Amino acid sequence: MAMLEVKNLGISFGGLKAVDDFSVAIEKGQLYGLIGPNGAGKTTIFNLLTGVYRPDTGTILLNGQNITGKKTIEINQCGIARTFQNIRLFKDLSVLDNVKAGLHNHYRYSTVEGILRLPRYYKVEKQMDERAMELLKVFDLDGEWDYKASNLPYGKQRKLEIARALATEPKLLLLDEPAAGMNPNETAELMETIRFVRDNFDMTILLIEHDMKLVSGICERLTVLNFGQVLTQGETSEVLNDKRVITAYLGE
Amino acid sequence: MNKNKVRMQNGITYAIVVGCWILVQIMDKTGHMTSLLRGILVPLCMYSILAISLNLTVGILGELSLGHAGFMCVGAFSGAFLTKCLENLLPNLQLRFFLAILIGAAVAGICGILIGIPVLRLKGDYLAIVTLAFGEIIKNLINVMYIGLDKSGFHFSIKDTMSLGMDETGVVIIKGAQGITGTPKASTFLIAVVLLLITLFIVLNLIHSRTGRAIMSIRDNRIAAESIGINITKYKLMAFSISAALAGVAGVLYAHNLSTLAATPKNFGYNMSIMILVFVVLGGLGNIRGSMIAAVVLTLLPELLRGLNDYRMLIYAVVLIVMMLFNSSPRAIELRSVLLERFRRKKEPAAKEAA
Numbered sequence: 358m359a360m361l362e363v364k365n366l367g368i369s370f371g372g373l374k375a376v377d378d379f380s381v382a383i384e385k386g387q388l389y390g391l392i393g394p395n396g397a398g399k400t401t402i403f404n405l406l407t408g409v410y411r412p413d414t415g416t417i418l419l420n421g422q423n424i425t426g427k428k429t430i431e432i433n434q435c436g437i438a439r440t441f442q443n444i445r446l447f448k449d450l451s452v453l454d455n456v457k458a459g460l461h462n463h464y465r466y467s468t469v470e471g472i473l474r475l476p477r478y479y480k481v482e483k484q485m486d487e488r489a490m491e492l493l494k495v496f497d498l499d500g501e502w503d504y505k506a507s508n509l510p511y512g513k514q515r516k517l518e519i520a521r522a523l524a525t526e527p528k529l530l531l532l533d534e535p536a537a538g539m540n541p542n543e544t545a546e547l548m549e550t551i552r553f554v555r556d557n558f559d560m561t562i563l564l565i566e567h568d569m570k571l572v573s574g575i576c577e578r579l580t581v582l583n584f585g586q587v588l589t590q591g592e593t594s595e596v597l598n599d600k601r602v603i604t605a606y607l608g609e
Numbered sequence: 610m611n612k613n614k615v616r617m618q619n620g621i622t623y624a625i626v627v628g629c630w631i632l633v634q635i636m637d638k639t640g641h642m643t644s645l646l647r648g649i650l651v652p653l654c655m656y657s658i659l660a661i662s663l664n665l666t667v668g669i670l671g672e673l674s675l676g677h678a679g680f681m682c683v684g685a686f687s688g689a690f691l692t693k694c695l696e697n698l699l700p701n702l703q704l705r706f707f708l709a710i711l712i713g714a715a716v717a718g719i720c721g722i723l724i725g726i727p728v729l730r731l732k733g734d735y736l737a738i739v740t741l742a743f744g745e746i747i748k749n750l751i752n753v754m755y756i757g758l759d760k761s762g763f764h765f766s767i768k769d770t771m772s773l774g775m776d777e778t779g780v781v782i783i784k785g786a787q788g789i790t791g792t793p794k795a796s797t798f799l800i801a802v803v804l805l806l807i808t809l810f811i812v813l814n815l816i817h818s819r820t821g822r823a824i825m826s827i828r829d830n831r832i833a834a835e836s837i838g839i840n841i842t843k844y845k846l847m848a849f850s851i852s853a854a855l856a857g858v859a860g861v862l863y864a865h866n867l868s869t870l871a872a873t874p875k876n877f878g879y880n881m882s883i884m885i886l887v888f889v890v891l892g893g894l895g896n897i898r899g900s901m902i903a904a905v906v907l908t909l910l911p912e913l914l915r916g917l918n919d920y921r922m923l924i925y926a927v928v929l930i931v932m933m934l935f936n937s938s939p940r941a942i943e944l945r946s947v948l949l950e951r952f953r954r955k956k957e958p959a960a961k962e963a964a
Contacts, residue, residue: 459837471821472811482819
């Protein structure tokens with residue numbers, strides 16, 4: 358059984374069919390790419406998968422569990438975490454606190470324990486600090502743990518967003534244009550990191566990306582989207598050589 | 610780690626409060642205390658508590674509330690109501706006052722939850738306007754409320770004292786626009802300072818905990834907070850109701866500092882709400898110590914300028930404008946950093962020479 362199984366997903370805004378009859382199956386441990394020209398509906402699919410929008414048609418199954426129409430926080434608790442195309446960090450919190458916010462549901466103590474500073478507060482906070490630093494180390498952000506998130510350079514902000522998403526201990530990670538705005542060196546480094554995350558965190562990753570070097574470098578399978586519909590899907594090398602895909606991107 | 614830095618900063622805040630208390634004690638002993646100053650000590654603490662609690666809503670949660678005086682009003686009346694009702698049952702005033710504080714906080718907190726459920730779905734200006742309306746509603750409701758107590762229990766009316774229909778043993782507790790008369794004067798400076806310290810303790814510890822992190826993440830980016838599984842409604846309501854409960858405590862303090870308690874536009878109207886907001890904005894959004902200091906300075910200033918009669922409010926306004934500019938305009942911030950740098954440089958050679 359596939360880890361994520363999406364069948365006939367569709368949503369319209371007014372008269373516009375943003376996503377129409379979208380189906381995909383992603384196996385556990387796969388690095389899956391979702392590509393397509395601007396406005397094809399890629400981010401809308403992410404928003405459907407994470408419960409920001411409610412689909413008009415279709416079903417979403419995560420490990421066989423039907424998560425269609427659930428709220429964003431419930432979907433996160435079921436095991437889907439995401440990053441955003443336009444970075445959405447907690448900009449006034451420190452880098453460490455951004456990750457610790459991601460740990461919120463996995464390391465618990467009550468508000469009263471927090472206010473009265475009972476022993477559990479110190480114990481759990483210490484565990485949170487350790488876990489958060491571990492995650493920051495993966496992304497080479499441990500040196501900047503006490504920076505304000507908004508003071509990080511752009512590339513590191515993207516990485517911090519991934520670290521925060523991983524802190525929620527997802528089964529499936531959705532990355533929305535992780536390499537946007539990065540230079541070739543940063544992109545190459547990011548590719549290594551994404552692979553590292555997949556291998557060491559036992560993660561399944563679905564990513565949207567325009568950088569074809571990144572896509573062809575790390576994605577095992579691809580789905581190409583055009584005008585809200587699936588143009589083609591399959592092995593990366595096959596898909597990228599498909600004439601229809603080249604036409605969709607570059608025109609006739 | 611930065612735990613130590615936080616702990617030091619919080620320590621400084623507590624130390625300032627305790628330091629002020631000691632200073633007042635010394636002034637009292639050496640006879641430098643004027644009656645004017647003595648009268649303003651409890652209000653100073655009260656305004657500080659209000660500013661700190663509103664900062665929790667405005668600075669930490671990031672929602673603009675203009676109804677803070679409403680929660681204070683709820684706290685004041687429920688607290689004073691309790692002390693009046695238990696007058697015969699519990700002769701010990703301190704104990705009654707303690708109970709009143711708990712009740713005031715609880716009732717205001719519950720009001721916070723009730724108001725918060727519908728209101729916190731709104732954002733920005735809309736939220737501000739609805740909370741403003743809430744504050745006015747509370748004040749006007751209390752102005753038409755008549756509650757009496759006799760042998761057969763409580764009597765309630767919204768018309769006048771006569772329609773309460775009590776027997777000859779009956780006592781009117783809340784008398785419409787005249788409010789509650791004869792509240793015992795239980796608020797002392799010591800109690801006020803202790804309450805201020807407790808408020809600081811609650812708010813500062815809340816901010817630097819798991820809950821505070823969740824609240825601030827909602828402020829910084831609601832969509833991202835939702836995407837990492839933070840329950841938006843729960844934490845918004847929590848921050849809002851804790852803020853309301855603390856305002857209720859300030860209200861109880863206010864009610865027991867005067868012998869009559871009536872809800873007038875002056876004490877519980879929107880003017881008051883806006884004044885508390887001014888303390889918060891001036892002290893810095895999210896800056897707890899700052900809002901406390903701003904509350905003290907802006908309350909003391911008009912009193913200290915009393916000698917200048919008519920020019921008093923003019924000077925107050927000018928000082929307010931200058932302080933706001935100094936705090937927020939980019940030019941002024943630049944100037945401030947230059948001054949700070951120069952100050953540091955001057956200090957350094959002096960330190961070297963000394964060594």
